[in-house]
Amino acid sequence: MILLLVSGTAVGVVLFVRRQRYVKSLRDRGWTFVGSPAFESVARLSNPPFGMGFTRDPDDQIVGLTSSGRPFQVIEYGSEYWKGWVGMVTLSRRLPELWITGGQTQPRAGVAATMVPVPPQLGAGWTVGVQDPAFATEVLSGQLCTALLTLASGQPGVNLSIDGDQLVIQDPPRKDPELLAPWLDQVAMIATAIDALPLDRWIQPPREPRLTFYQHPDWWWIGQDDSLLHSTPTTRSGHDHSTSDVIRGRDGDGPPFVAFTHHWKTTRTESSTDSEGRTTTRTVTENHSEPILGFELPVGMPWIQVSRRGFGAGISFESEAFNEQFAIHARDHKFAYDVIHPRQMEFLMAVRPVSFQVVGNWAWFEPGRHDHQTIAHSSVFLRDFLARIPRFVWKNLGLHDSPYPQA
Template identity: 40%
Template sequence: MNDNPPTFLIVIGVILVLGIGIGVFFWRRRVGYIKSLTDRGWAFESSPTLAIANGLTVPPFGLGFDRSTDEHISGERHGVPFQVFEYKCQVGRFRVAAMRLQLPLPELFLTTTGARPGAQAAQQQSTGQWHVLSDDAEFARAVQAGAGEPVTAFAQANGGIDLSIDGDQLVVLGAPKEAAELERFLDAMVAIARALDPRALDGFRRPEPERWVGFYRRPHWQFRDRDDTLMSVVEVTQGGQNHRIVNVVSCEVGPLPFVAFKHHWQTTRTVTSTDSNGHTTTRTETDNHEESIFDMSLGVPTPYLEVTGNRALGKWFGRGDRVESELAAFNDRFDVRSDVPKFASDVIHPRQIEYLMQVQPIPFSMGGGRIRVAVPQHDLAVIDHTVAFMYGFLTRIPEFVWQDLGADAPDFDGDGRPGPTLYSSST
């Protein structure tokens, strides 16, 4: 009788031993890496939230909806606060180092690799072996005059530089992972940060950035990757299950607070089928649904008013009465309905009609202090267009209409006043 174990058991045993050995190796390596950071007095978080990017909106930040963070290191270097983390967005994945400056400054890029994807700043004259992008030529010259020497030293030590000024933070892409290399990288950043002397740059000071996850060149817009609390605030499709509200864009300052998001949910249905032998079976199938929502708050209750394309049955069906203008071309193009026809006639006056004919907007309705726009998709370009359209529409509503509603005409030029806080997350 052969007492030797079968060959396949030996193979399995070897594989298990190798697997355990490899697992132990990587675990010890990971523990050693984290210790090399914490021994320097730095904190490490393996799965940080997007909140670590609060206040950062200059590319690669502030772009699109697909954003995530990973591997967060934070601490101080020579008294200057910093953070290093992995950042993923629609234009790529980056290892970012951000260091606090002594004052908030205008947007600027200084890089040996060319313009960053998504950046809109203008190209400026360079005093070194780098590209400079800024909308303020005088500020670009001041930065290069003050920080040119440490920037050159950084680029020589690291084989180039990809730097930006983002509010009150200095951001450099390409931070190394290993602690000793990162330490040298941060030391070179400190030299640049200190060279941005407040005494020389105070004339370029900007307002403190908002401490939220925002959007590039949209200073009042906030981003949340998910916020299911909006189910109880904004009208959405009910029924079904597994409701999710994702990619939330909200604005809560100025006269026109709005929120836009994608709403996902599921429904189930029972399907019965009969095979060729007459056997009947039933099964449950799940259907996935989504809708794009754009909801704006007026803060002033209004009668119901809707403006849609000229629907085939629009003259006979719909909420309220159909209101026609004296312009036949407008009546052919649009259906206007309201439960207070005079309100509709006051709002859709000749100058408003001219605007609507020119813009050809997608359907929208207003009532009870809210405006709902039937956006075709959840997209930043669509949101930009919708906000611009609603601004044009609402600024053309005569002042006496607002007075009849018991309110002053809103300050549509915007003065930074907080609007009604309707769309903030409670989490």
């Protein structure tokens, strides 16, 4: 035991001294080392590995200027989907997302992009992804390709992206400042090549410095907001109610939403009697949670519930195929028939959404889990569902027209 304790202490001292020397070597270069950076360090970033999941964990951070005076950041970052180091330098403009991968590197998980042809200058082994192929055509100049090849010559692979006004590259050589400095200068050369291009027509609007989600610029992470417990259909029994991972937002002109996990506890007393007739009592506390997802509608509607067929057939519609798959319950049957018309039935059978119900001016879903993929799917579905409600129904509810015109 003593030998283990002494050995562990010695290892701890060695690691501490090594870390202090490393931090000093960074500061000797005029760089700043931050052991516990705030969320603001990654708040403006929303493309993978950022912008994914609810756990956003920035750790050790190095900030400073490259030899050409361009601001940079190297940071350790973790989430449910990825953990590692990223380096980035600042661009002069906020630009659309762009993905360039080369060498022995896999494309980043979670990226949704269109693959486009690679310039001949880069050669084989490279992939390029964008949202708009025209942007890639304008960015992939000869000077940029030369800078990319220079960076790739000193490492096994390149995994680069544009995230707003940041040029982000995974796996920087952060352990050795003697290697990190020239690596950052090479990344700065890529940024200089991009800045030199006539890309002003692609400038993106600035974003608020808050934690957002990939390809959902109008979502933002709040964290905890227990006031929602009084205005949402959460379970009321039990005690110690709380919320976590609260998200608010909307997609385009779709209805705004709130989503979170509701936590609570229940306590019960259990009694048992042993073979000698002695009775003992103990208190058992259990933890519970449920996902909550609701969308605010522009006007109050009669109550209606759309769910998969289970116990209870619900209202009968003219389509037997629909009746076999879905159960529709409503207090106003005429309203239900107006909303669930033949085209709406075809849409529901094709999409097969999770159960939801409209209560006043809210649509509450039963998502089964709390994650951004489920929120995104439900958001798109509900927007399309509402767009299929006839105009006369919206007018009967007091609106002059449908607030969700079909594309």
